[in-house]
Amino acid sequence: MEQWESQGEEGLLIWDSSVWEKPESLKSEGLGPVQSSKAKRLTHLKPGYYTPPGKPICVPGLHWVGLPLVGLSLTQGPAMLAAVCWWTGRGWRGSWSRDEDKRLLERACHSWGRKVLHVFDRGYASSVWLGALHAYAARFVLRWRHQYRLLFEGKLKAAWKIAQGKKAWGSRGLWDARRRQWISASVLAFPVRHPDHPDLPLWLVVARRKGSTPWYLLTSELVQTEADAWKVVLAYARRWQIELMWKTCKSELGMQSPRVWAWHSRLKLLGLATLAYAFLLHLLSAPFQLVRRWLLRYAAHRTGRRLRATRVPLVRLRLAVSRLWLAYPPRLSRRTRPVVDVS
Numbered sequence: 001m002e003q004w005e006s007q008g009e010e011g012l013l014i015w016d017s018s019v020w021e022k023p024e025s026l027k028s029e030g031l032g033p034v035q036s037s038k039a040k041r042l043t044h045l046k047p048g049y050y051t052p053p054g055k056p057i058c059v060p061g062l063h064w065v066g067l068p069l070v071g072l073s074l075t076q077g078p079a080m081l082a083a084v085c086w087w088t089g090r091g092w093r094g095s096w097s098r099d100e101d102k103r104l105l106e107r108a109c110h111s112w113g114r115k116v117l118h119v120f121d122r123g124y125a126s127s128v129w130l131g132a133l134h135a136y137a138a139r140f141v142l143r144w145r146h147q148y149r150l151l152f153e154g155k156l157k158a159a160w161k162i163a164q165g166k167k168a169w170g171s172r173g174l175w176d177a178r179r180r181q182w183i184s185a186s187v188l189a190f191p192v193r194h195p196d197h198p199d200l201p202l203w204l205v206v207a208r209r210k211g212s213t214p215w216y217l218l219t220s221e222l223v224q225t226e227a228d229a230w231k232v233v234l235a236y237a238r239r240w241q242i243e244l245m246w247k248t249c250k251s252e253l254g255m256q257s258p259r260v261w262a263w264h265s266r267l268k269l270l271g272l273a274t275l276a277y278a279f280l281l282h283l284l285s286a287p288f289q290l291v292r293r294w295l296l297r298y299a300a301h302r303t304g305r306r307l308r309a310t311r312v313p314l315v316r317l318r319l320a321v322s323r324l325w326l327a328y329p330p331r332l333s334r335r336t337r338p339v340v341d342v343s
Contacts, residue, residue: 001069001112001115001116004071004076005115009071009072009073009075009076010071010072010116010117011069011070011071011072011076011112011115011116011117012069012070012071012072012116012117012118012119012235012238013067013068013069013082013108013112013116013117013118013119014067014068014069014070014119014238014239014241014242015065015067015101015118015119015120015121015124015242016065016066016121016123016239016242016243016246017063017064017065017066017097017123018037018064018065018066018246019034019035019036019037019061019062019063019064020034020061020062020063020064020086020255020256021034021036021037021038021059021060021061021256022059022060022061022256023036023059023060023061025060026060027261028060028260028261028266029261029262029263029266030062030088030090030091030093030263030266031060031061031062031088031090032060032061032062032063032088032089032090032091032094033058033059033060033061033089033090034058034059034060034061034062034063034089035056035057035058036056036057036058036059036061039057039059040056040057043057062086062087062088063086063087063088063089063097063100064084064085064086065083065084065085065086065087065100065101065104066081066083066084066085066242066245066246066249067081067082067083067084067104067108068080068081068082068241068242068245069081069082069116070238070241072117072231072234072235072238074311077284077285077286078281078284078285078312079241079244079245079281080278080281080282081245081274081277081278081281082108083104083107083108084274085100085103085104086267086270087100093263098128098129098132101124101129101132102132105118105132105133105136105138106136108138109136109137109138114137114138114139116139117139117140117141117221117235118133118138118139118140118141119140119141119235119236119238119239120140120141120142120143121143121239122143122144122145124142125142125143125144125145125148125218127194127196127197129142130142130194130196130197130200131196131197133220134197134200138220139220139221140219140220141217141218141219141221141232141235141236142217142218142219143215143216143217143218143236144159144204144216144217144218145159145216146158146159146160146213146214146216147159147160149195150162150192150193150194150195150202150204150218151192151193151194151195151198152190152191152192152204156195159204159206159216160214160216162190162192162204163188163190163204163206163214163216166188166190166206167188168186168187168188168208169186169187169188169189169226169229170186170187170226171184171185171186171187172184172185172230173185174237177240178240183209184209184210185207185208185209185233186207186208186209187205187206187207187208187226187229187230187233188205188206188229189203189204189205189206189223189228189229189232190203190204190206191203191204192204192218200220201220202218202219202220203218203219203220203221203222203223203232204216204217204218205217205218205219205223205229205232205233207233215233215236217232217233217236219232245277248277248314248315249273249274249277252314252315252318253273253276253277253318254273255270255273255274258270280314280317280318280321281314283317283321284312284314284317292317295317295320295321295324296313296316296317296320298320298324299319299320299321299323299324299327300316300317300319300320300323302316
C-alpha cells in the first residue's frame with residue numbers, strides 16, 4: 001500500500017463469501033448448514049430431462065469469507081491475500097455473517113483507513129451494511145439491486161426507475177476477461193440518498209451493455225464527470241479476481257478436502273493451505289521474475305503459446321514448487337542440538 005501510494009496508485013479490497021461443503025460428513029466437529037452452490041449448478045433446468053427442485057439445497061459445511069487486495073490497474077502487479085475467515089452457524093461456535101464481516105471491516109479500516117476502496121457484490125446490498133460502512137467512514141463501491149429503492153430528487157424510487165429513459169454520459173470499449181472479447185458499454189450517474197441514512201451522500205453509477213443486465217453501482221466516491229463514473233465501473237470489474245481465488249483454493253489447493261474430525265485440526269490445515277496460496281501470490285510479484293522464470297522452465301516447462309503467454313501462471317507455479325520440493329526435500333525433522341561444554 002505504501003508503494004502504491006507513493007506511485008499515485010490506488011488499492012481495491014474485494015469482498016465476497018463462499019461456502020466450504022462436506023455433503024457426506026455428519027459427525028465432523030463444528031459443521032453447520034450451508035447452501036450448496038454445487039447442488040445449485042447441478043439442478044439447473046435442463047429441458048428434456050427432469051424438473052429440478054425449486055428450494056435451495058443445504059449440506060453440512062462452513063461459511064467462508066475472503067479479502068484479496070488488488071490494484072486498480074494491471075501494472076500494479078498480481079492480487080495479494082489480505083484476510084480469510086471460516087465460521088459456522090451452528091453450535092457454541094456459531095456466529096452470524098454480518099458479525100464476521102464487521103470484524104473484518106474493523107480490522108481493514110484500522111489498518112488502511114481510507115487508503116483502499118472496498119468493492120462489494122449484491123449480497124452486501126442492505127441498509128445494515130451501509131450503516132456499518134458509514135460508521136467506519138469507509139470508501140466503497142457496492143453493486144445495488146435494481147429493485148431496491150433510493151431517494152432521488154426527493155422521491156423514493158427503485159434503482160432501475162431512476163435510470164429509466166436517461167441518456168448515457170458516454171460510451172467506450174471494454175475488454176471482457178471472462179468471455180475474452182471486446183464489448184461496448186455506456187455509463188451515467190445520479191446523486192442519491194438512502195432513506196435510512198439520509199446524511200450519507202451517495203452516487204448511483206449505471207453501466208449498460210447490449211444484451212446484458214445493467215450494473216447499478218452505489219458508491220461513496222464523488223462522481224461528477226464521465227471519467228469518475230468509468231473509474232467506479234472499472235473498479236467493480238476487478239471483482240472477478242476473487243472468483244479466480246475461489247477457483248484456485250478449491251481446485252488447486254484442495255481446501256475442501258481435509259479429512260479431519262476436530263475443529264482446530266481442520267482450521268490448522270486450512271491455515272497452512274492459505275499460507276501456501278499467499279506464498280504463491282507473493283512469487284508472482286515483480287522482484288521474483290527471474291526466479292519464477294527459472295522455476296517454470298525447470299519444473300513445469302510448457303511449449304504451448306497460450307500457457308506461455310499467461311499473465312498469472314498460478315497453476316504452473318504451484319506444480320513447479322511441488323516438483324522442486326519433491327526433488328530436494330528440506331530436512332524439517334533435523335533439529336539443531338545445543339552444544340554442551342563438558343570441560
